Amino acid sequence: MPVLTRLIPSPVVVDIRTGALDDLVGLLADQRISASGRLAFAISNGSGQALREKLAPLLPDADWYAVADGTIDSAVKLADDIKGKRYDAVVGLGGGKIIDVAKYAAARVGLPMVAVATNLAHDGLCSPVATLDNDNGRGSYGVPTPIAVVIDLDVVRDAPVRYVRSGIGDAISNISCVADWELSHRLTGESIDGLAAAMARQAGEAVLRHPGGIGDDAFLTVLAEGLVLTGISMSVAGDSRPASGACHEINHAFDLLYPKRAALHGEQVGLGAAFAMHLRGAHDDAGLFAEVLRRHGLPVLPEEIGFSTDEFVKAVEYAPQTRPGRFTILEHLDLTTDQIRDAYADYAKTISS
Template structure:
C-alpha cells in the first residue's frame, strides 16, 4: 500500500532563547547558512546601532543596512541595495516592520532570509506574508518563509509591554480564525486543512492556558512559539486562512476607516472577542476575556480608542475587506441596527464576566 505524504517547507532552525543575537554568527555557521559571514544584516531604528555592533564580531564579511521599514517603497529600495552584491543570506533584525520589509526584499531577489525577532508583536516572525504600506493603505504580500527564525528574549524583555500584549492578541485570535474556518466548512463546504488547523489552534490553546506572566521566560517562549506556529500554519495551507477570520476583517476595517487607532494585535484581539460572542461560544469567550484581562489587553472598543458607533461602523465595513472569506460576519449578514443590538449584548456579556 503506497504511503502518501505532503512536503512542508519549514525553517531550518527555530531558536527562542536569551543571547541569540550575540551568537548569530555561530548559528549561521553551524546551520550551514553562511560559513564565512557573507550576509546582509538589516536593522531598524532604535536599537539598530547596538545590535549591529553585537553581531559584527561573528560576521566579519557582513554588510549592515539601516532602514526605516514598513512600506513597499522601503522594501523595494532595500532590494536594490541587496542586489549590488552576492550574499549567502539576508538577516532581518528587529520588530515587525523591519522583518516584513526584509522578507519582501529578500524574496524579490531570491536571497534566503533569516528572522531575528527582538519583539513579539505579531505572527510575521515566520509567516509567508509581509504587511507593508503603499499608497496610504496597508496590504499583505506573499513572500518566502524565513530559512531560520530566532527570538532573543533579552530584547523582548526590555521592549515595551504593549508590543508583547499585541502579540498575545494576535496569537489568541487564531482560535477565532479556526472557528470561522470551521463555520465556512460546515455552511459552504469550504475545504479545511487539518494540519494547518492543528498548528494554529494547538499553539493558541497553549498560550491561553499558560499560567505565567509577560515577564516570565516560560510564558514569552510559549508566546514566541505560538506566533511562529501561526506563521507556519499559513505556510502549510498556502493562505492566511488558519490565522485570519472575522477578527482580522474588523481590524482591517478599523484601519481603513479610522487609521491605526491601536496595534494590529490589540485590534484583532477585540475583534476575536466580538466574533466569539456572535457565535454564542460563551465558555470560549470567558476563557479569552480572562486571559486578555490578566495580561492587560484591550477587550472593548473604548479600550482601543473607538466609540461604540465607530466600532459598529467597522463591523459593517469588515466583510468588504476580504470578499473571498466567509466568517461569522458574512454568515450573520447583520444590518446596522442588528450590529448595534449585538454590540449592546457584547457589552452586557463583558460586564457579567468582569464586573
C-alpha cells in the same frame, strides 16, 4: 503508489531562548546558512541600531542597511541595494515591519532570509507573507518562509511591553480564525487543511491556557513558539486562512477607517476575536477570551483603545469588505447596523458580568 507524506515549508532552525543573539554567528555557520559572514542586515533606526553595535564586531563582512519604514517602496529599495553583492542571506533584525521588508527584499533577489525578532508583536515573524504599506493602504505579498528564526528572550523583554501584549492577542485570535474556517467549510464547502488548522488552534490554546505572565520566560517561550507555529500553519495552508478570520477583518477595518488612530494589530484582533466568539453564541469562550486578555493588560472594549461604540459598530459593519470572498461569522450573520449595536451591547454586558 500514493504520496504518503508531504513536505512542509518551515525554517531549518528555530532558536528561542535567553542569550540566543549571542550565538547567532555560530548558528548561521553551523547550519550552513552563512559560513563566510557575508550577510545583508536590514535594521531599524531604533532597536536594530543598538543591536548592530553588539553584532558588527563579530560580523566584519556583513553590510548593514537601515530601513526607513514598512512600505513596499522601502522593500524594493532594499532589494535594489543588495542585488548583485553575493550575500549568503538577508537578515531581518527588528520588529514586524523590518522583518516583512527583509522577507520581501530577499524573495525579490532570490536569497534566503533569517528572521531575528526583537519583539513578539504578531505572527508575521515566520509567516510566508510580507505585509507592507502601499499607495492603496496595505497589501499582503507572498514570500518564502524564513530559513531560520532567532528569538532572544532577553531582547524581547527589553522591548516595550505593549508589543508582547499585542502578540498575545494575535496568538489567541487563532482560535476564532479556525472557528471561522470550519464554519465556512460546513456552510460553503470551502476546503480546510486539518494540519494547518490543528497547528494554528493549538498555538492559540497554548497561549490562552498558560497560567504565566509576560514577565515569565516560560510564558514568553510558549508565546514565541505559538507565533512561529502560526506562521508555519499558513505555509501549510498556502494562505493566511488559519490565522485570519472575522477578527482580522475587524482589524483591517480599523486600519482603513481610522488610519491615524489604529491601535496595534494584536490589540485589535484580540478584541475582534472575543467579539466574534460572542457572535457565534460561544459566550463562555468569549468570557474566557476577555478574562485572559484583561489579565495580560489587553483591551476588551473599543473605548480602551480610543474608539467609541459607534466607531466600533462602523468597523464591524465595514469589516467584510476588507477581505472579499472570505467567509466568516460576519458574512454568515450579515448583521444590520442596529443588530451589530445590539450584539455589541450584549457582548459588553456579558463580559462585564
